[in-house]
Amino acid sequence: MKLSDTFKVTTPGDLEIVMARDFDAPPDMIFDALTKPELVRRWLLGPEGWIMPVCEIDLRVGGAWRYGWRNEESGCEFGMHGEYREINRPGRIVHTEFFGEGESLVTSSIAAKGETTTLTMTMRFASRAERDAALETGMADGVAVSYDRLEETLASTASVKGGIE
Amino acid sequence: MVVDHLSVTFAALSDPTRRSIVARLTAGPATVMELAAPFSISQQAISKHLAYLENAHLIERQRAGRQNYCAIKPDTIREVADWAEGYRRIWENNFQRLDALLAEMKSEKKLSPKSAKPAVKKRKEHETQ
Numbered sequence: 001m002k003l004s005d006t007f008k009v010t011t012p013g014d015l016e017i018v019m020a021r022d023f024d025a026p027p028d029m030i031f032d033a034l035t036k037p038e039l040v041r042r043w044l045l046g047p048e049g050w051i052m053p054v055c056e057i058d059l060r061v062g063g064a065w066r067y068g069w070r071n072e073e074s075g076c077e078f079g080m081h082g083e084y085r086e087i088n089r090p091g092r093i094v095h096t097e098f099f100g101e102g103e104s105l106v107t108s109s110i111a112a113k114g115e116t117t118t119l120t121m122t123m124r125f126a127s128r129a130e131r132d133a134a135l136e137t138g139m140a141d142g143v144a145v146s147y148d149r150l151e152e153t154l155a156s157t158a159s160v161k162g163g164i165e
Numbered sequence: 166m167v168v169d170h171l172s173v174t175f176a177a178l179s180d181p182t183r184r185s186i187v188a189r190l191t192a193g194p195a196t197v198m199e200l201a202a203p204f205s206i207s208q209q210a211i212s213k214h215l216a217y218l219e220n221a222h223l224i225e226r227q228r229a230g231r232q233n234y235c236a237i238k239p240d241t242i243r244e245v246a247d248w249a250e251g252y253r254r255i256w257e258n259n260f261q262r263l264d265a266l267l268a269e270m271k272s273e274k275k276l277s278p279k280s281a282k283p284a285v286k287k288r289k290e291h292e293t294q
Contacts (some may be wrong), residue, residue, distance in 0.1 A: 003264060009253050011175075017252075021260050025267035033266055043262035045256050081278075 003116070015127070020120045026109045027117050031090035034108060034119075035059050040067075049073055061087055065095065084105075134161070174245060177221035182206070183214050185222060187237065194227060194236040 003122040025031055033039045036086035044068065054068030065083040085105070093154040095110045102125065109120045178184055186200055201211040215235060218224045222241045227234045 004257065007253070007257060009258060019256055023255075023264065023279060024269055024272060025261075028262075029267055029270050033263060039270075043261065043266050044259055047258060069269070122250060146166070 006118075016123045017123045017125075018120065019123075022118050024117045025114055027090040027112050030110050030117055030119055032094065037143075039145065045069070054079065056115075058084075059087060060084065102126075117121060173221045174223065174241060177217050177223055178245070180217075181212070182211075183218055186211075186214060186218065186235075187242075190224060190235060190237040191242075194234040196232055196234055200235060 003022055003024060006020070008018075008020045010018045010020075012018055014091055033043065034140070035057060036056050037055040040057070041055040044067070045052055047098050048071045052067065052069050053160050054066055056064070056066045061084055063084045064081065065084065066079070068077065068079040070077050080097055080099045082096040082098055084093070084095045086092060086107075093110075095106055097104045097106050105124045107124075109118075109122075111118050113121070154163045174189065178187065182204060185203070189195060189200060189203075197211060197215065200215070201208045204211065215224065215226075219226065225238050227236050227275055231290050
């Protein structure tokens, strides 16, 4: 089974979104990828076309984190911030997350499973409206991804025509 | 607003009885009696659930002769599916990049994938590249 096939998104409770995914790396390494700014900004980018100019992490209980994204083409910006509540290397991180008017508590569990490691992120929202709004954001961006892909396809077709590649 | 509209949909789907009614209706229209059959609750309670689902535009009532049928409203169901799919896609992108990053980190640390040694846990090496 491909690793990407292990990805599951569920909404077990009214207020929760749970995402689980297996990775081909030890828990330590995944913990680093989730908590070191120079590593986080290389993968936590959402849809294609976004960069992460702001990535600050004060990794201690009560420490703050702040992420900021920018779409290079449209100049759109988007940010989130929060505070660490629990840090247990390499198995568990709990942090608060504020985005716009929404707030959630995010628990990341990192557990070895044979040769792979399962990362499970549980987002708990203060109200159902907030949970739905968070997913709603995802939907809007999902559409953006499709457009980005279309642009990509068009761009690569153009470059083949121009003999650039 | 779309969010409010989806909130109603999800509130309607937050109940296991209503979810299984929706699941049953994806197989085709059914009468209230048929829908009530698998549950050990009163038909009146089922009717309440159906009213809830109807209000959320997840199902609609149809009339065929003297029979009242309930049927799924595919547009609303599709909306729910799209919504989950968008969220999933964002994280799929993130996680695929994380796969690539982890592969790079592994090769940098020169960990042999074949070695059955336990992962380095106690040793704290400096990562000053």
